[in-house]
Amino acid sequence: MAEPYLKMVSVKKGFPGVQALKGVDFEAYAGEALALIGANGAGKSTLMNVLGGILRPDEGEIQIEGRAVTITTPLDASMHGIAFVHQEMAMLPTLSIADTMFVANFPTRAGVIDYKTTRERCIQALKRLGCNFDPATRIRDLSPGDQQMVEIARALLSDPRIIIFDEPTSSLTSREKVRLFEVIQSLKKQGVTVIYITHLMDEVFNICERAQVLRNGETVGGGLIKDLTYEDIVRLMIGTKEINRYFEHHTSTIGEPVLKVEGLSRKGVLDNISFELRKGEVVGLWGLLGSGRTEIARAVVGLDPIDGGTIQVRANGGLKTINPGEAKNWVGMVTENRREEGLLLPMSVKHNLSLANLRALADRLYPFINFKLETAQSKKYVERLGIKISSLEQKVANLSGGNQQKVVVGRWLQRNPIIFFMDEPTRGLDVGAKADIRAIIGELAAEGAALMVISSDIDEIMSLGDRYLVMHRGRLVKELGAGASKEELMAAAAGV
Ligand SMILES: Nc1ncnc2c1ncn2[C@@H]1O[C@H](COP(=O)(O)OP(=O)(O)OP(=O)(O)O)[C@@H](O)[C@H]1O
Ligand SMILES: [Mg+2]
Structure with a gap:
């Protein structure tokens, strides 16, 4: 097997009263979707927030293509080709779709914001997800599912090499989900590394090739999806056999x-x-x-x-x-x-x-x-x-x-x-x-x-x-x- 595209080595992160990550190793390959799984509070979002430059780890290293990189801000992450679709959306309700998507990097011409290009790129990015929104629409006038699609379109804009989805489907309709899964398939074909956090096992089995399971800030197992059953994963996650009460x-x-x-x-x-x-x-x-x-x-x-x-x-x-x-x-x-x-x-x-x-x-x-x-x-x-x-x-x-x-x-x-x-x-x-x-x-x-x-x-x-x-x-x-x-x-x- 080729070398991992991304490696996180022995990442530790503590918050007052809790050691959220206790030295986690994490590897992901180009062109695969890796499911990051674990019970509530296991440390999934924290690990990805470290990768996304939102949190600074207490210890640990991030390597891309075998080289150590320093990521201390979301901008650093973006420069290393990392995009993040967050678990909880934090968009300003009064901004337009176009402003939301380009807030950090408006296309300019001679130093002036190029609104025509902005509009066109915005429409294109949304089309890729099967959405026909007018870029001037305000965020607050969109349903939660449509807002999520804007968030995903924004992440795709930068042509990322690594894309993190933190429970992306919780507010999507079934049609939007299908569209998202198609986009993920095509990202994989282009060699993008997809990291997918979810509690929905059918999504894990549908989309992902490999899984890594966290419990209480530690890796407790994982492997190729084709070698894992639903019960295996649940048992790793919650560490008990009480699956029947489900x-x-x-x-x-x-x-x-x-x-x-x-x-x-x-x-x-x-x-x-x-x-x-x-x-x-x-x-x-x-x-x-x-x-x-x-x-x-x-x-x-x-x-x-x-x-x-x-x-x-x-x-x-x-x-x-x-x-x-x-x-x-x-x-x-x-x-x-x-x-x-x-x-x-x-x-x-x-x-x-x-x-x-x-x-x-x-x-x-x-x-x-x-x-x-x-x-x-x-x-x-x-x-x-x-x-x-x-x-x-x-x-x-x-x-x-x-x-x-x-x-x-x-x-x-x-x-x-x-x-x-x-x-x-x-x-x-x-x-x-x-x-x-x-x-x-x-x-x-x-x-x-x-x-x-x-x-x-x-x-x-x-x-x-x-x-x-x-x-x-x-x-x-x-x-x-x-x-x-x-x-x-x-x-x-x-x-x-
Ligand atoms: N900013 C923070 N301050 C203090 N504690 C935090 C902070 N962020 C996360 N934690 C704690 O770190 C632990 C891991 O949280 P994290 O959000 O990574 O869990 P998760 O695996 O994403 O869970 P979920 O599936 O519920 O989203 C939890 O105990 C959480 O309360
Ligand atoms: Mg989380």
Whole structure:
């Protein structure tokens, strides 16, 4: 086999309270896609941030084509042909697509920005990904998936020799994913080194030739994908044999309706939606991206205005009609969009966990908060969810992506609502953590909560639901019982 194009040798990186990388060796070859795999907090993003010049390692060396290189800034990385598609996008919402893509290196003519060339190169780069956006469009007017495509197009602009994808598909539609995978195939043919971080094993088996698995800042194994099974990888990642709980189904007794929605409408988005959720049941809401599945949850919780319809919740032994604004007293919502709706990044884990729950944490002397109780409660949920932190005072911004998502879930658990909407609750979580969240969903149902779970992962929905509702273009088109098949769900969502 040829020499590796890229080598990282004995890389160490510590943060206050955690040794994120404990001397990691990493090799990648030209023309291959290497899967970098590991549980939440294993050190994947940290290792790639070192390669991308975003973090300085405490020790270690980077070699490209056998020669040691110094990378201390993202610009250094870019000069060595390294491009990075980040896990969490950090684009300015008010900038145009063209400005976002060229912010660091506008094409110039005689020292003046050449807008015509900028525009053309922008259109070309986007076309390569099958996107026909107008370069003048503002970032904030794009869907998260389209924003991600802009981020990918930006990375491709510099004709990189090494490209890092850190969970690139979490907000893409299936069509966008197909397009991305085609682009990755063609990059490989051109000899580009692709480093691919994901928690989705089907992507690993589809796209990658080789894998390296990290656990707690150390390499625990890897090899050629063709020699590895799904179980091998999961076992390496989480270091246990408890893979079976991945598909265990909860059991609970289903009782009276606790939420009744009738004729919920919002022009162009939701068309006359009616459904019930009963005590102790988990209803899987399935539909394609953009079918209105998130919008149902947002409308019920009062985050989006509605044009018509009624919402009733269980209160004092009967059903009581509520105004959208009151819903938050009964309904909890775990969102997929932890950046925008979920978390206060500069604040501590402890405060984020108690955020949804300030009233319960107040003493009789409300509004004064019982800080001891706040600490005790937060500790309890950190343990229950297995959130990996160095202390309760750690800023949420410094947690790994998956652990941030667990904080969002923990926050709502504390509040103990009788109805839950969970929109992609396990997005970005490793397989072990996904199983933890699913177990918690089962426990909540067994304790008598009613839950509606939205997920793009059909296996996840199938493993959770007592019943399924299917959306198509803003309408609820089908209700299916527990025995439904994947094919039935998919067909209904496609409008068949
Ligand atoms: N800026 C920081 N300050 C303090 N700790 C940090 C910082 N960045 C990362 N960490 C810690 O380093 C460890 C590794 O985090 P990293 O983000 O590399 O994990 P990851 O493998 O990418 O996980 P995920 O799959 O959840 O994204 C975690 O314990 C994390 O909390
Ligand atoms: Mg990460």
